[in-house]
Amino acid sequence: MYLWLALFFFIIGGLEAMVLRAQLALPNNELISPETYNQLFTMHGTTMIFLVLMPALIGLGTYLIPLMIGANEMAFPRLNAFSLWMTFMGGTLLYFSFFAGGGPDAGWFNYAPLSENNYSSSHGVDYYLIGLILTGIGSIGAALNFVTTVLTLRAPDMKLNMLPLFVWMMFINGFLILAAFPLLNAGLFMMLIDRQFDAHFFIPSSGGSAILWQHFFWAFGHPEVYILALPAFGIISEVIPVFSRKPIFGYKFVASSTVAIALLAFGVWVHHMFAVGMSNTVNGFFAASSMLIGIPTGIKVINWIGTMYKGSIRMTVSMMFALAFLIDFTIGGLSGASFAIVPIDWQLTDTYYVVAHIHYVFLGGTAFGIFAGIFYWFPKITGRHLSEKLGKWHLWLFVFGFNMTFLLQHMLGILGMPRRIYTYPDLPYWKILNLISSIGAIFMFVAIGIFLYNIFITLKKPRSAEDNPWEAWTLEWSTPSPPNLKNFEQLPPIHSRRPLWDLNNPDNPDKRLN
Amino acid sequence: MQFPDIEITERLFLYFGIVAFIIFVLVVFFINRFTVKYRDKGEIPVQSGGNEKFEVGMIIIAVCITTFFLVMTLMGMKSIQTIPDNPKADLNIIGHQWWWEARYTESGVLTANEIHIPVGEKILLGLTSADVIHSWWIPDLGRKLDMIPGMKSYMWLYSEKEGEFLGACSEFCGAQHARMRIRVIVQSREDFEAWEQGQLKEAKFSSDALFNRGKQVFEERTCTNCHSITVNQDSADIGPNLTHFASRKHFLSDMKENNKENLRAWLKDPQQVKSGAKMPNFIFPEEELEALVHYLSNLK
Ligand code: HEM
Ligand SMILES: [Cu+2]
Numbered sequence: 001m002y003l004w005l006a007l008f009f010f011i012i013g014g015l016e017a018m019v020l021r022a023q024l025a026l027p028n029n030e031l032i033s034p035e036t037y038n039q040l041f042t043m044h045g046t047t048m049i050f051l052v053l054m055p056a057l058i059g060l061g062t063y064l065i066p067l068m069i070g071a072n073e074m075a076f077p078r079l080n081a082f083s084l085w086m087t088f089m090g091g092t093l094l095y096f097s098f099f100a101g102g103g104p105d106a107g108w109f110n111y112a113p114l115s116e117n118n119y120s121s122s123h124g125v126d127y128y129l130i131g132l133i134l135t136g137i138g139s140i141g142a143a144l145n146f147v148t149t150v151l152t153l154r155a156p157d158m159k160l161n162m163l164p165l166f167v168w169m170m171f172i173n174g175f176l177i178l179a180a181f182p183l184l185n186a187g188l189f190m191m192l193i194d195r196q197f198d199a200h201f202f203i204p205s206s207g208g209s210a211i212l213w214q215h216f217f218w219a220f221g222h223p224e225v226y227i228l229a230l231p232a233f234g235i236i237s238e239v240i241p242v243f244s245r246k247p248i249f250g251y252k253f254v255a256s257s258t259v260a261i262a263l264l265a266f267g268v269w270v271h272h273m274f275a276v277g278m279s280n281t282v283n284g285f286f287a288a289s290s291m292l293i294g295i296p297t298g299i300k301v302i303n304w305i306g307t308m309y310k311g312s313i314r315m316t317v318s319m320m321f322a323l324a325f326l327i328d329f330t331i332g333g334l335s336g337a338s339f340a341i342v343p344i345d346w347q348l349t350d351t352y353y354v355v356a357h358i359h360y361v362f363l364g365g366t367a368f369g370i371f372a373g374i375f376y377w378f379p380k381i382t383g384r385h386l387s388e389k390l391g392k393w394h395l396w397l398f399v400f401g402f403n404m405t406f407l408l409q410h411m412l413g414i415l416g417m418p419r420r421i422y423t424y425p426d427l428p429y430w431k432i433l434n435l436i437s438s439i440g441a442i443f444m445f446v447a448i449g450i451f452l453y454n455i456f457i458t459l460k461k462p463r464s465a466e467d468n469p470w471e472a473w474t475l476e477w478s479t480p481s482p483p484n485l486k487n488f489e490q491l492p493p494i495h496s497r498r499p500l501w502d503l504n505n506p507d508n509p510d511k512r513l514n
Numbered sequence: 515m516q517f518p519d520i521e522i523t524e525r526l527f528l529y530f531g532i533v534a535f536i537i538f539v540l541v542v543f544f545i546n547r548f549t550v551k552y553r554d555k556g557e558i559p560v561q562s563g564g565n566e567k568f569e570v571g572m573i574i575i576a577v578c579i580t581t582f583f584l585v586m587t588l589m590g591m592k593s594i595q596t597i598p599d600n601p602k603a604d605l606n607i608i609g610h611q612w613w614w615e616a617r618y619t620e621s622g623v624l625t626a627n628e629i630h631i632p633v634g635e636k637i638l639l640g641l642t643s644a645d646v647i648h649s650w651w652i653p654d655l656g657r658k659l660d661m662i663p664g665m666k667s668y669m670w671l672y673s674e675k676e677g678e679f680l681g682a683c684s685e686f687c688g689a690q691h692a693r694m695r696i697r698v699i700v701q702s703r704e705d706f707e708a709w710e711q712g713q714l715k716e717a718k719f720s721s722d723a724l725f726n727r728g729k730q731v732f733e734e735r736t737c738t739n740c741h742s743i744t745v746n747q748d749s750a751d752i753g754p755n756l757t758h759f760a761s762r763k764h765f766l767s768d769m770k771e772n773n774k775e776n777l778r779a780w781l782k783d784p785q786q787v788k789s790g791a792k793m794p795n796f797i798f799p800e801e802e803l804e805a806l807v808h809y810l811s812n813l814k
């Protein structure tokens with residue numbers, strides 16, 4: 001359900017992006033009005049983050065966590081349904097704004113005072129606030145469910161240090177969500193009170209503080225970036241080992257770097273605000289923490305590559321998406337690290353360099369991770385294999401189009417193109433770079449068409465997937481594909497991190513951990 | 515003065531670029547090599563689960579790189595952004611939706627959108643906003659800094675070269691954020707002073723009938739509520755000061771060249787030219803329009 005919701009909104013958000021890129025293809029283009037452009041980019045960003053990536057990751061977690069830990073269900077099935085409907089309602093309200101006088105138009109981070117009544121008089125921002133409060137409640141419910149499920153419903157023999165890494169990361173992620181989303185919701189409520197009941201929390205002309213909103217938003221917003229990244233890290237940490245026929249390189253380091261990231265994630269938010277004009281001391285502190293958080297992330301990349309060393313690598317579509325993730329996420333991670341170098345941030349923040357960066361982490365990172373996960377678990381979830389041949393078309397077109405669209409945007413940022421502009425003057429190189437970028441988007445568009453077609457024809461085929469087609473080793477693969485309503489009649493013995501490996505290789509089992 | 519800001523930033527970016535490029539190349543190299551060399555041959559590889567010494571080594575390398583960049587960053591920040599206590603700005607810039615107001619402290623010049631500065635002199639900018647958050651950014655002349663309502667921020671503006679430099683508002687500020695661009699004109703000290711003297715003269719008078727008709731229309735049609743045609747410091751500033759409008763080469767935040775045709779189009783229907791702009795649509799008879807255009811384009 002979550003996954004369908006995400007797919008639906010992915011199509012909508014993608015279409016919005018196509019219109020944006022069409023408008024930006026040429027300088028001084030007047031295809032759509034500035035007002036329309038501003039609503040579209042706001043809705044695109046908000047949709048992709050809150051209605052695509054969040055539900056997709058929560059959906060995978062909800063489906064897979066019980067299966068991977070040998071439980072028959074989530075701890076609170078009703079809360080689960082409630083969370084889903086909250087997210088659905090939030091999304092519907094957000095889009096209802098278009099029929100109620102105009103969408104929100106202050107960007108996905110909705111800075112005050114631009115988002116206050118004086119400057120944004122349609123009801124769009126009100127729908128944004130209410131919509132995000134609802135999806136926020138949904139996410140909090142889901143996180144509570146993840147944490148409780150992992151803590152209480154694990155198979156009796158499975159200790160915490162034996163969790164599959166995907167589950168481990170979702171587990172840590174649960175804590176991140178529980179700490180971060182209430183901050184967002186508090187800020188959203190305050191702004192709603194500003195707008196509906198004339199309070200002045202964020203209105204400087206009457207004693208409020210515009211910067212306070214930014215603190216609220218980014219104290220949530222930066223953890224949110226990791227909330228979207230960790231599950232993808234989890235997926236990659238399942239996919240690469242299985243298709244390399246080797247256990248993960250440095251389980252302990254991957255697991256503990258996750259905790260380090262989660263803790264540091266709450267101490268770096270000011271790096272979104274270096275240009276606000278805070279003192280060098282404050283900026284210096286956050287520069288240090290932001291650089292530090294790069295280390296555990298870098299360690300992960302090294303471990304994933306290390307896993308392939310002396311492995312036996314099967315190049316399935318899922319594995320290839322994981323490798324595309326590795327390469328493109330590295331670019332996104334490196335461009336992110338450059339923002340911690342404050343003078344560079346003072347030049348490049350709020351330019352197309354940032355647009356490139358966010359897409360390298362969200363799309364080249366999280367979304368590629370999700371694609372890898374979908375190709376990997378599709379047989380388990382539906383009992384059918386997605387076509388590998390169509391999958392390769394999808395992969396190559398998408399990866400090519402993605403890099404074509406976003407790689408050169410780094411250059412545009414360096415050349416001085418600010419983000420969130422509906423049009424631009426015909427300065428040297430701007431036209432050609434933007435045009436290339438817009439053409440790249442068409443490749444992605446076609447790739448997604450192929451992906452949808454792939455899902456469609458696969459679902460029409462009869463079920464044929466074996467229980468464990470990839471020769472994987474976590475518990476979900478011991479159930480039939482798709483699993484029965486009650487997940488497990490009987491659990492295999494669990495003594496290590498790879499119970500099915502031990503079962504299939506009785507002469508060469510992993511070290512016992514319990 | 516040691517380095518101009520831009521050089522510091524460029525040097526940092528260069529160092530960063532080199533390190534990032536090496537890391538990236540290594541990542542791609544190993545992925546490529548491993549996927550070719552260890553392609554599935556149907557055998558089960560040795561099930562090794564990592565190498566702690568290697569990981570610790572990597573962490574140490576990462577910490578070293580990080581420390582290097584941290585030190586560089588702190589030093590860079592200090593040389594770029596050291597502002598005296600009790601700062602007094604040489605030039606105040608106030609952001610408006612969607613134009614820039616400029617007030618020179620010492621000379622009292624008031625202008626908009628085209629900022630003149632003398633070459634080779636460090637100028638302390640004071641930045642704030644009259645409405646929403648904007649952000650000052652001239653890519654070739656140093657850092658960007660947000661302009662926040664109710665708050666004043668300071669930074670140095672400096673150029674070693676004469677010439678014209680383009681910039682843009684870089685915080686999203688509503689409908690016409692895209693068209694909130696700016697031009698900084700760096701001149702020799704003499705040219706700058708000549709320009710200042712010109713800007714300080716009170717508005718021009720003329721015996722030309724059309725000119726005076728235009729002036730009359732300007733006053734009757736409430737233009738004066740938002741625009742002033744005087745160098746008085748307390749004058750209206752809802753719209754750009756127009757005292758020496760014709761001395762600016764561009765108008766509407768660097769959107770249009772300042773000529774009669776463009777001016778006429780703007781006055782005829784501002785929303786058509788820059789939709790959303792905070793200037794109402796007046797409906798002028800042809801004769802009034804003609805006079806206004808003539809009047810404004812003579813305000814040198
Ligand atoms: C899961 C995938 C994606 C995510 C998570 C995502 C996320 C975002 C975010 C957060 C923003 C910033 C919005 C804002 O400034 O308020 C944005 C802007 C944008 N995105 Fe995406 N995006 C995705 C896919 C795409 C695709 C496929 C395209 C190209 C067709 C695209 C093109 C754009 C454009 C043109 C902008 C506006 C840039 C601007 O005016 O500043 N995005 N996206
Ligand atoms: Cu602005």
Ligand SMILES: [Cu+2]
Binds near residue numbers: 683688694
């Ligand atoms: Cu702006």
